Amino acid sequence: MSQHSAENPVKIAIIGAGAVSHYHHVPGINIDPRATLVAACDTSTELLEQRKKDWGVAKTTTSVEEICTDPEVDAVIIATPNFTHREISLLASQNGKHVMAEKPLGLNAGEVREMYHSARDNKVVHMTAFTYRFAPSMRYLRSLLKSGQLGEPRHFRSQRFLDWPETSWGWRQYKDKAGAGDLFDMTIHRIDFARDLLGPIKSVCGAVAQFTKRDVTADGKPCPPSEVDDWSSLIGEFECGAVGVWEGTTLAKGYHRNGFGHEWAEINGSEGSAVYQLHEPNTILLGKTGDDLHPVTVPEEFLTPEGSPRTTDMGEAATIFRYDLIWEFVSAICEGREAVPSYYEGLMAQIVADSVLESHEKRAWVDIPNEPV
Numbered sequence: 001m002s003q004h005s006a007e008n009p010v011k012i013a014i015i016g017a018g019a020v021s022h023y024h025h026v027p028g029i030n031i032d033p034r035a036t037l038v039a040a041c042d043t044s045t046e047l048l049e050q051r052k053k054d055w056g057v058a059k060t061t062t063s064v065e066e067i068c069t070d071p072e073v074d075a076v077i078i079a080t081p082n083f084t085h086r087e088i089s090l091l092a093s094q095n096g097k098h099v100m101a102e103k104p105l106g107l108n109a110g111e112v113r114e115m116y117h118s119a120r121d122n123k124v125v126h127m128t129a130f131t132y133r134f135a136p137s138m139r140y141l142r143s144l145l146k147s148g149q150l151g152e153p154r155h156f157r158s159q160r161f162l163d164w165p166e167t168s169w170g171w172r173q174y175k176d177k178a179g180a181g182d183l184f185d186m187t188i189h190r191i192d193f194a195r196d197l198l199g200p201i202k203s204v205c206g207a208v209a210q211f212t213k214r215d216v217t218a219d220g221k222p223c224p225p226s227e228v229d230d231w232s233s234l235i236g237e238f239e240c241g242a243v244g245v246w247e248g249t250t251l252a253k254g255y256h257r258n259g260f261g262h263e264w265a266e267i268n269g270s271e272g273s274a275v276y277q278l279h280e281p282n283t284i285l286l287g288k289t290g291d292d293l294h295p296v297t298v299p300e301e302f303l304t305p306e307g308s309p310r311t312t313d314m315g316e317a318a319t320i321f322r323y324d325l326i327w328e329f330v331s332a333i334c335e336g337r338e339a340v341p342s343y344y345e346g347l348m349a350q351i352v353a354d355s356v357l358e359s360h361e362k363r364a365w366v367d368i369p370n371e372p373v
Helices: 019-031 045-055 064-068 082-094 109-121 136-146 182-198 317-335 343-362
Strands: 010-015 035-041 059-061 075-078 098-101 126-128 153-161 201-209 231-238 243-249 262-269 273-276 283-287 294-297
Touching: 010 019, 010 064, 010 317, 019 035, 019 045, 019 317, 035 045, 035 064, 045 059, 064 082, 075 082, 075 317, 082 098, 082 109, 098 317, 098 343, 109 126, 109 343, 126 317, 126 343, 136 182, 136 262, 136 273, 136 283, 153 182, 182 201, 182 231, 182 243, 182 262, 182 343, 201 343, 231 343
Parallel strands: 010 035, 010 075, 035 059, 075 098, 098 126, 153 243
Antiparallel strands: 153 262, 201 231, 231 243, 262 273, 273 283, 283 294
């Protein structure tokens, strides 16, 4: 157990002061009495000036090294472009800082493995920001499956359809900065919660495609065209005997839904089916033979994890469950245990995502190595 508490809170620094930090991480820190935001780091001095006002954070810097060697910082949240995660994470863990990083953890499994080993060997808490694990409907679906109420799991099905502008994604559309597009940005989340629900994936075949060049910025200026996928898919076989199908796109016209898009994650078991939808995270669809899928309200005990400082009236249901990421990270630090999901889970999802690219290139099924170390 650590010595952290409300009287001696975990001192957190945010590296990457953009939208994800502003909408998810900082509100999560602010509602947890065991945590406090002590510093913010970003390459943009202009943004840091803004965050001083927005967040009330006293210390700001453009130096990652300054954050990672600061004795007043206990933990860092890495919310920077994908290509920077490895270097920041290694520096943080080598200096004894607990680390949570946005997904994908790195540009490929080799980078992620290095990050995981460093955090593990330096005995710091490490966490992958797989947000959707914390959605009430996903937590309830997991409980229905694990308790046997859906019977033997047979099929997993995931759709993530977004209606995004066809203008530049900035750094996200270049392979050396992002690794891949929709596959690493969106589908990797669904790979993770399929693994969480059904266990290891033993083999995949997959494909990616690009339909738009994105060679113009939002304000009409030309830019180098996109190099990454805007559609991704895979078929997977699980070690438990179940199968899975995933599809993701950023070009599904008519799927805006207040910016949340369309998300459908479904389990078909021998006794029943259950569906999670992002835009309705407090409702699940359930059905058995002889009856249609119908909405069921998620029971109260699944709306917030036990001990979480979050309440259901803090805002939009599809936003506020994301605050539980910080609660889990801080809980793991305070309790001296591993965070869930850890860097290891980020590595396993990355291996599957890398294998999708390999499968598409080779036009062949790819076996997933079992439990890499």
